[in-house]
Each structure stands twice: as C-alpha cells, then as structure tokens.
Amino acid sequence: MRQLYLFSGMAGMQGPPLAALRALYARPENARYFTTAAEAVARVLDHVGADAYRRELPGGIPLTAWLRGDPPDAGALEHSIVDGLFAHIYHLCLLQPAIGGANGDRPAPVAAIGHSMGLIGATVAGLRMTNRRQYTAFCHDVIAMTALTLIRCHQLAPPQTDAARPMAAVLGVPAEEMRELVSGSPVHLALANSERSHVLAGEPADLADLRARHARRLAEPGVRWAYLRSTAPFHTPLLAPAVRAALEDRHFMTFPLTGDQLAMPVYVADAPVNLQHRGDLLPDVLAHAVCRPLDWPSTLRAAIEDCRPDQVVDFGPGASALVFTRESLSGSHDGLRYRRVPTPTA
Numbered sequence: 445m446r447q448l449y450l451f452s453g454m455a456g457m458q459g460p461p462l463a464a465l466r467a468l469y470a471r472p473e474n475a476r477y478f479t480t481a482a483e484a485v486a487r488v489l490d491h492v493g494a495d496a497y498r499r500e501l502p503g504g505i506p507l508t509a510w511l512r513g514d515p516p517d518a519g520a521l522e523h524s525i526v527d528g529l530f531a532h533i534y535h536l537c538l539l540q541p542a543i544g545g546a547n548g549d550r551p552a553p554v555a556a557i558g559h560s561m562g563l564i565g566a567t568v569a570g571l572r573m574t575n576r577r578q579y580t581a582f583c584h585d586v587i588a589m590t591a592l593t594l595i596r597c598h599q600l601a602p603p604q605t606d607a608a609r610p611m612a613a614v615l616g617v618p619a620e621e622m623r624e625l626v627s628g629s630p631v632h633l634a635l636a637n638s639e640r641s642h643v644l645a646g647e648p649a650d651l652a653d654l655r656a657r658h659a660r661r662l663a664e665p666g667v668r669w670a671y672l673r674s675t676a677p678f679h680t681p682l683l684a685p686a687v688r689a690a691l692e693d694r695h696f697m698t699f700p701l702t703g704d705q706l707a708m709p710v711y712v713a714d715a716p717v718n719l720q721h722r723g724d725l726l727p728d729v730l731a732h733a734v735c736r737p738l739d740w741p742s743t744l745r746a747a748i749e750d751c752r753p754d755q756v757v758d759f760g761p762g763a764s765a766l767v768f769t770r771e772s773l774s775g776s777h778d779g780l781r782y783r784r785v786p787t788p789t790a
Contacts, residue, residue, distance in 0.1 A: 447553040448753035449569050451535055452765035453560025453733070454527045454674070462510065462521060464761070465530060467788040468537050469511040477540060480580050481533050482507045484587040491693070492595055500525060500598050500675070505591075507533075524675040525594045528561050531761050532590045535565030536583045538759055538785060541576045555709040555751040557743055559765035560635065560678065561733045563712060564590060567725065572707040581699075588696040593730050596686035601676040608648035610677040612655070615641050616667035625661070629654055634679035635738045638771035645677040683735040691727060701725045709751060713739040716746040740765075741772040748777060755781045 469478050485507050489497065497504070503517040505526065510516050520526050558566030568586060573579040601610065611634065614622065622642050626633050631654045634645035644651060655662060655669060662669050676683060703722040710719045712732045716739070722728055732738070747753075758766040766782065773780065 445551055446752060446754045447551060447757045448747055448751065448755070449553045449556040449566065450756050450758045450765055450769065451556070451558040451562030451565040451569070452531065452758075452760055452762050453558065453562040454524060454531055461787075462516070462530070463790065464788050465534060465537075466511055466513070467790045468534070470790065473543055474537060474540070477537055477580050477583065478508070478511060480584045481536075481587050484584045485529070485591050488588050488591040488595070488696070492592070496599060497525070497595050500595075505529070522673050524673075524678070525591075525598060527673075528594050529587075529591055531561060532564055533587060534761050535562070535759055536568060536586065539565065539569055541574050541579055543576060553708060553757070554753055555711065555747045557711050557747050558733075559637075559740060559768065560738060561590075562759075562765060563710075563733045564729060565759065566710050567701075567706070567719065567729050570706040570708050570710040570719070585697045585699055589690065589694070589726070589730070592693055592696060593687065593690040593734060596689045597676045597678070597683050597734055599689075600683060600686050608652075609671040609674065610648055610651070611643055611645045611672040611674040612651055613641070613643050613670045613672055614662070614668070615670075616664075617642065617661070625658055626654065632677070632680040632682075633737060634677070635740065637738075637740050637768040639741065641768060641771060643672065643679070645674075645680045646682070647677070678734055679737050681735060684731070687727070687730045687735050690730060694726060697726060701729075709747070711743050711747045713737070713743040716743045718746075718750070740768050744769055744772050748773075748780075753780065755783060758782065758784045760785065760787065 468474050485505050489504060500523060501520060503520065552572065553569065556566035556569045558564065564586065573582065617640060619636055619639050623633060626644065630650045631644050631646040633642060635643035637643065661667065703720045703725055706720045712719060712728065714732065719725055719728065756769060766784065
C-alpha cells in the first residue's frame with residue numbers, strides 16, 4: 445500500500461477537541477511526550493515574557509492543567525495560538541515511534557503534505573524517526589519553535605473583535621476570478637484550497653472594503669463569504685517579520701533540520717517543491733506554515749504525480765484538508781482511497 449500522509453492546519457477551522465488531547469494524555473505511554481510538550485511551551489512563555497501574550501491569552505497556556513481537566517478561559521480554545529499549538533501537539537503525539545523503536549504495523553508512507561501549519565507535522569513525519577527518546581527530545585524543540593512563531597505572529601496582529609477578523613473564506617468563485625478580484629488591493633489570496641474554495645487575508649478593514657466593493661458578485665447564488673475565527677492574517681507577507689523574529693531565537697532548535705534528513709518527499713506550494721531538495725529547512729517550514737500563500741491543488745498534484753499513492757491517510761485534526769483534497773481531485777484519481785486516523789476518545 446502506497447500511502448500519502450495528510451495533515452490539516454488551522455486557518456480558522458476546528459482544531460482537535462480538547463477531549464482528544466486529554467484522551468491521549470491519559471495513556472501512560474504518552475506521559476513523557478506530554479511532559480516534554482508542556483516544558484517546551486512553558487520555556488517559550490518564560491522566554492518571551494508575559495507582555496508578549498497576555499493581551500491574547502490573559503491566563504497563559506497552562507497546558508498540563510488543561511489536559512488534567514481544568515477548563516480553559518473563555519475564548520482560549522478559539523485563539524489561533526492555542527488552536528495551532530494544539531493541532532501541532534496532536535500531530536506529533538500521533539507520529540511517535542512505537543515503544544521499542546519500531547513503527548509497529550504502520551507502513552512507511554511514500555510522501556507527506558501539510559495544509560497550512562500541518563506542514564510542520566508533515567515534515568516531522570518525513571524524518572521517519574524510530575528512536576522514541578530521541579523523537580521526544582526533538583519534539584521539545586519543534587513545539588517550542590511553533591509556539592514562539594505563533595506568539596510572534598500575534599505580536600504583529602491588531603487586537604481582534606468579533607466584527608473585525610483578518611481572514612475570510614470565499615466559496616463558489618472560480619480561482620482565476622478570485623485572483624482578479626483581489627488584484628491591486630491590499631487583500632491577499634492566502635489559501636487556494638480548491639478551484640472554488642479560497643481564503644482571503646489582510647487587515648480587517650481591507651477585507652471589509654473588498655467585500656463592499658464586490659458586494660453584488662459575492663451575493664450571487666452559490667457564493668458565500670464567511671469570516672474565519674483566525675486571529676492573525678496567516679499566509680500573507682504581513683507575518684513575514686514574525687517568522688524572521690522567531691528565527692532570531694532558533695537556538696530553541698538544537699537538532700539540525702535539513703532536506704537530506706527527510707526519508708520521503710514532503711511538498712510545499714512553492715513551484716511546488718519537494719523539501720528534500722532544500723538545505724536548512726527551518727526557515728522554509730515556518731514561512732510556508734504561517735506567511736507564504738498556499739496553493740493546495742498544486743501541492744496535491746505534485747505529490748500524487750511524483751509518488752503515485754494508492755491511499756491518502758488523513759491525520760486531521762478536523763476534516764478540512766481531506767475535504768479540500770477530495771474537491772481538488774474531483775473527477776480524477778478515482779482509484780485513490782481515503783482513510784482517517786481515528787480521533788482518540790477517553
């Protein structure tokens with residue numbers, strides 16, 4: 445079986461329910477992993493200082509307390525720092541090598557792709573690490589860099605209100621027409637999810653202006669505009685300084701991360717490109733996860749045409765990337781099968 449691993453990001457979609465993470469936390473074999481994850485988050489929060497995140501998350505990110513059953517503050521789970529971090533911690537937990545170093549019955553995939561921040565999980569999957577202790581130590585560094593990057597993104601973002609969001613989904617408009625609608629405006633086509641499913645991003649006022657300017661077209665039958673719950677304008681150049689700021693603290697990443705370490709292709713929408721052909725991966729991975737535009741159909745086609753998978757294995761969280769994959773492949777690759785990794789339950 446030739447499997448393509450698929451990882452969803454956030455982009456305002458539903459992340460993994462806290463209940464799923466709590467179910468994973470309750471399993472004794474995951475104890476060291478979650479202790480390490482909590483240590484990584486706490487280390488980053490201590491490094492950046494409370495002023496860097498208290499506006500966004502007044503109660504901080506008490507990960508262990510939440511996993512043990514304490515209720516998060518109102519709105520905390522809907523914030524993109526927590527949403528993205530939870531999705532990332534979820535992916536890395538599912539990718540742990542089996543105890544003893546083997547990967548059990550899990551067949552080696554032929555490639556991996558990640559939607560938005562799911563690229564980080566796809567990159568980790570591509571390493572095919574088999575030593576559990578080494579993998580857990582590596583996860584500490586990756587979780588720390590992810591948390592740091594998300595915090596830096598929100599230091600640049602304006603305060604959020606329910607009426608002013610920086611990202612909006614537009615459904616029902618063909619891709620080429622969508623590019624024309626945003627051409628010449630400060631609004632960015634952040635994510636091209638399929639031929640008729642897109643996400644726009646930018647300053648909230650600019651999004652509102654674009655919507656008003658094209659109100660007639662956006663109100664036509666079959667067209668829908670919906671603000672996402674994302675709390676920063678992801679996949680736009682507006683967040684490029686945040687990636688540069690995070691890389692100034694790349695000492696959190698004590699493990700080398702280079703393309704020649706990938707045991708299988710991992711694709712990004714930058715032509716698109718297989719990351720095996722890149723050198724230092726950290727700048728690429730962070731940029732494509734949060735501030736570079738995403739062309740999902742092109743990324744998907746490159747992975748399928750190069751690697752010829754028989755099955756797509758969706759690691760979640762949520763179904764968004766799988767939905768976009770099916771939409772993008774509609775009418776082609778009818779023999780491709782799909783499987784979702786079951787969501788853990790208590």
